[in-house]
Amino acid sequence: MDLTERKKKILRAIIENYIQTAEPVGSKVVAATPGLNVSSATIRNEMADLEALGLLEQPHTSAGRIPSPGGYRVYVNELMEDYRLSVQETQRLNEALHLKMRELDQVIDQAGRVISQLTRYPAFALASGSSRVTIQRFDLLMVSSDSFIIVVMTDTNVVRNRLVRLPSDLSEAQLQLLDTLLNTTFTGLTLDEITPELMRVASHAAGEAYGLISLVVSFAMDVLESLEQRTVHTAGIASLLAHPEYRSLDRAAPLMSYLSEDQDAGRFPVPQGDPMEILIGPENVADALKDTSVVVASYDIGDGMRGVIGVVGPTRMDYAKITARLSYFAAGLSRLFEQGGLPPGDEGEEPDDPLRR
Amino acid sequence: MDLTERKKKILRAIIENYIQTAEPVGSKVVAATPGLNVSSATIRNEMADLEALGLLEQPHTSAGRIPSPGGYRVYVNELMEDYRLSVQETQRLNEALHLKMRELDQVIDQAGRVISQLTRYPAFALASGSSRVTIQRFDLLMVSSDSFIIVVMTDTNVVRNRLVRLPSDLSEAQLQLLDTLLNTTFTGLTLDEITPELMRVASHAAGEAYGLISLVVSFAMDVLESLEQRTVHTAGIASLLAHPEYRSLDRAAPLMSYLSEDQDAGRFPVPQGDPMEILIGPENVADALKDTSVVVASYDIGDGMRGVIGVVGPTRMDYAKITARLSYFAAGLSRLFEQGGLPPGDEGEEPDDPLRR
DNA sequence: ATTAGCACTCAGGAGGAATGAGTGCTAAAA
DNA sequence: TTTTAGCACTCATTCCTCCTGAGTGCTAAT
Numbered sequence: 001m002d003l004t005e006r007k008k009k010i011l012r013a014i015i016e017n018y019i020q021t022a023e024p025v026g027s028k029v030v031a032a033t034p035g036l037n038v039s040s041a042t043i044r045n046e047m048a049d050l051e052a053l054g055l056l057e058q059p060h061t062s063a064g065r066i067p068s069p070g071g072y073r074v075y076v077n078e079l080m081e082d083y084r085l086s087v088q089e090t091q092r093l094n095e096a097l098h099l100k101m102r103e104l105d106q107v108i109d110q111a112g113r114v115i116s117q118l119t120r121y122p123a124f125a126l127a128s129g130s131s132r133v134t135i136q137r138f139d140l141l142m143v144s145s146d147s148f149i150i151v152v153m154t155d156t157n158v159v160r161n162r163l164v165r166l167p168s169d170l171s172e173a174q175l176q177l178l179d180t181l182l183n184t185t186f187t188g189l190t191l192d193e194i195t196p197e198l199m200r201v202a203s204h205a206a207g208e209a210y211g212l213i214s215l216v217v218s219f220a221m222d223v224l225e226s227l228e229q230r231t232v233h234t235a236g237i238a239s240l241l242a243h244p245e246y247r248s249l250d251r252a253a254p255l256m257s258y259l260s261e262d263q264d265a266g267r268f269p270v271p272q273g274d275p276m277e278i279l280i281g282p283e284n285v286a287d288a289l290k291d292t293s294v295v296v297a298s299y300d301i302g303d304g305m306r307g308v309i310g311v312v313g314p315t316r317m318d319y320a321k322i323t324a325r326l327s328y329f330a331a332g333l334s335r336l337f338e339q340g341g342l343p344p345g346d347e348g349e350e351p352d353d354p355l356r357r
Numbered sequence: 358m359d360l361t362e363r364k365k366k367i368l369r370a371i372i373e374n375y376i377q378t379a380e381p382v383g384s385k386v387v388a389a390t391p392g393l394n395v396s397s398a399t400i401r402n403e404m405a406d407l408e409a410l411g412l413l414e415q416p417h418t419s420a421g422r423i424p425s426p427g428g429y430r431v432y433v434n435e436l437m438e439d440y441r442l443s444v445q446e447t448q449r450l451n452e453a454l455h456l457k458m459r460e461l462d463q464v465i466d467q468a469g470r471v472i473s474q475l476t477r478y479p480a481f482a483l484a485s486g487s488s489r490v491t492i493q494r495f496d497l498l499m500v501s502s503d504s505f506i507i508v509v510m511t512d513t514n515v516v517r518n519r520l521v522r523l524p525s526d527l528s529e530a531q532l533q534l535l536d537t538l539l540n541t542t543f544t545g546l547t548l549d550e551i552t553p554e555l556m557r558v559a560s561h562a563a564g565e566a567y568g569l570i571s572l573v574v575s576f577a578m579d580v581l582e583s584l585e586q587r588t589v590h591t592a593g594i595a596s597l598l599a600h601p602e603y604r605s606l607d608r609a610a611p612l613m614s615y616l617s618e619d620q621d622a623g624r625f626p627v628p629q630g631d632p633m634e635i636l637i638g639p640e641n642v643a644d645a646l647k648d649t650s651v652v653v654a655s656y657d658i659g660d661g662m663r664g665v666i667g668v669v670g671p672t673r674m675d676y677a678k679i680t681a682r683l684s685y686f687a688a689g690l691s692r693l694f695e696q697g698g699l700p701p702g703d704e705g706e707e708p709d710d711p712l713r714r
Numbered sequence: 715a716t717t718a719g720c721a722c723t724c725a726g727g728a729g730g731a732a733t734g735a736g737t738g739c740t741a742a743a744a
Numbered sequence: 745t746t747t748t749a750g751c752a753c754t755c756a757t758t759c760c761t762c763c764t765g766a767g768t769g770c771t772a773a774t
Contacts, residue, residue: 026767034512039717044768062767079725096610103464112617139498141508149516151508163516237594239614241606248599251604257597262470383736396748401737419754450720 001074010046012079015067024064069281076319083320097332104340109233116236121313126232126265128306133227135220138182147170152220156303160223181206192225230265245314256290270308273297276327282316293317297330301337358431367403369436371415372424375683378603381421405502433676440677454689466590473593478670483589483622485663489547489628490584492577495539500659502526510578513660548581602671615645626667628655638672650674658694
């Protein structure tokens with residue numbers, strides 16, 4: 001977008017003012033911007049030009065101007081200055097990164113909550129997975145004569161377990177046998193490759209132990225499935241109501257429902273290429289997001305997985321602040337995982353300071 | 358509450374009408390109730406009496422009456438007929454009980470989502486635990502020369518694991534030693550009983566392995582902590598907006614914030630004694646719930662834990678329907694767990710039909 | 715190219731009347 | 745003594761209309 005310096009200044013002034021006040025901006029207050037020594041009449045002419053270019057809009061004839069989605073686009077691409085995080089902000093962000101490390105799922109969920117609190121917008125978080133996971137190894141641990149623990153580990157180093165009680169007793173030797181059989185037959189297979197026939201063949205080899213095998217294998221399949229199935233976590237939906245554009249329920253309700261709808265991923269944008277992406281209003285694919293903006297960042301989880309974290313808000317969003325915070329936080333998460341903090345499963349120890357180089 | 362038959366009929370008619378319409382009920386429509394062959398003037402006199410008894414309220418002089426919290430109380434205690442679930446409803450509820458069995462936490466979360474969908478009210482779900490959990494057993498599984506899996510099992514049969522990578526190599530024998538040491542020293546202890554001193558003593562016994570021991574033990578402590586810490590899951594917050602009492606943001610926003618606030622339990626009521634409890638308006642302890650009603654049910658998880666699941670809505674709630682659905686669902690959950698469906702950790706196989714006797 | 719000035723537009727708020735649902739009370743009927 | 749018909753009264757709600765003021769576009773002067 002080729003604009004004169006003055007037009008840029010005016011556009012920027014209007015957008016930043018509107019971001020603060022949520023009120024249409026008139027020529028008079030723009031004229032008052034320092035460094036812009038022209039009269040309001042001149043501003044009016046310029047504003048008319050900017051409107052013709054599709055960068056501004058007028059809610060009604062006798063109102064000031066508000067930025068159009070295209071205007072915001074120009075702003076984030078060319079006009080926006082990097083927002084410098086204050087010391088307090090980095091401190092808060094760093095503190096927030098001391099996440100309690102548990103299951104990956106819980107970490108993602110928690111990260112979403114935290115970023116929602118920090119930005120005051122609803123947030124979503126998900127992991128976009130490695131889709132071809134296989135079981136690398138089975139372990140069966142005897143607990144008592146009629147119960148044992150299944151531990152499975154995938155090739156992405158996720159470890160999951162389940163305790164099983166049986167109606168009948170089982171000897172240590174039988175368990176050993178089962179263990180070997182599982183490890184020779186069912187390792188290295190993806191979800192689709194584990195067929196009922198395969199299970200029948202295996203149980204034949206093991207004699208009567210079909211029930212046991214199906215028990216363990218179906219648990220393994222559950223694990224694989226849960227790793228492939230991408231679920232979204234959303235947090236802070238209520239914070240929408242703090243923003244004037246959602247003071248009317250007609251605007252708030254559909255968006256809130258969309259955000260809290262069933263947790264299937266794919267409804268939310270994921271950054272392509274760049275680690276951070278801004279989607280303004282109609283640039284969103286989902287209808288419910290057509291007049292909201294989404295800022296989304298990704299971070300590296302390791303083992304071929306990427307975490308995605310983003311916030312949703314009105315197109316009038318403080319893009320500078322939000323992108324600064326989000327990218328800092330995402331970078332922190334990347335480092336956290338990279339440091340061996342906690343990879344896909346639940347591995348590694350708790351790092352002291354996740355942001356220390 | 359001792360009321361004449363006629364007063365009861367009138368009160369009930371008013372409450373049920375108000376539950377349907379959310380509009381103050383006038384004497385005329387009450388007079389039209391079948392089985393009540395008196396004129397509206399008589400009804401007016403009776404209504405004045407009921408108001409004097411504190412069972413009805415008048416929003417303003419020229420409006421009909423609405424039930425007071427006390428009125429609802431009388432209604433749920435004495436007047437309400439059991440709502441008979443239709444065949445479709447039991448079918449839907451049964452289907453909903455086919456929860457994917459994973460971690461207990463996830464099951465609880467999912468149950469909350471489901472009940473929120475079924476009732477169209479926001480729901481909360483939590484597990485009220487057994488507070489003195491101890492580690493019953495440690496297992497260390499070698500993965501490669503520099504990594505192993507910690508598996509811990511608590512006395513409540515919860516099993517958790519974590520994969521650990523080490524900077525240096527480790528022999529199978531060392532791991533065995535560590536295993537024995539952990540099992541002799543740290544089993545049967547509650548969270549507070551695991552002291553730093555104890556860890557120092559143990560590592561002395563093991564030679565130089567302090568780092569390793571603290572690694573495993575702090576994981577165990579994490580597990581104990583996560584089991585004692587009761588987190589609430591809330592779902593369906595946006596469904597509030599569908600009800601006319603929350604069409605105004607002043608009413609909706611505080612409640613929504615309360616529901617989505619940080620996930621600490623204790624903010625939500627838990628049934629005492631009875632497996633189901635109804636708290637109407639000011640009967641709630643929490644300020645934010647003072648003009649909402651909460652219907653809450655509990656179910657048995659096993660191993661000394663109880664699940665709690667409830668819905669939150671306006672005092673004008675269809676108590677008959679909600680209690681019927683909630684208690685049916687809670688009973689289903691109880692049976693699900695009892696059947697060995699999935700106890701605290703992640704045990705047992707997936708049942709075919711959780712409601713089959 | 716810029717600016718002062720002026721007529722014009724229009725959302726939003728204030729005030730006021732009309733509407734109608736619903737009440738309480740009284741006096742008559744059962 | 746209880747019930748009912750009738751009537752005057754109340755008051756939230758809706759729908760006008762009018763007014764105000766912020767902000768514009770245009771024109772003519774600088």
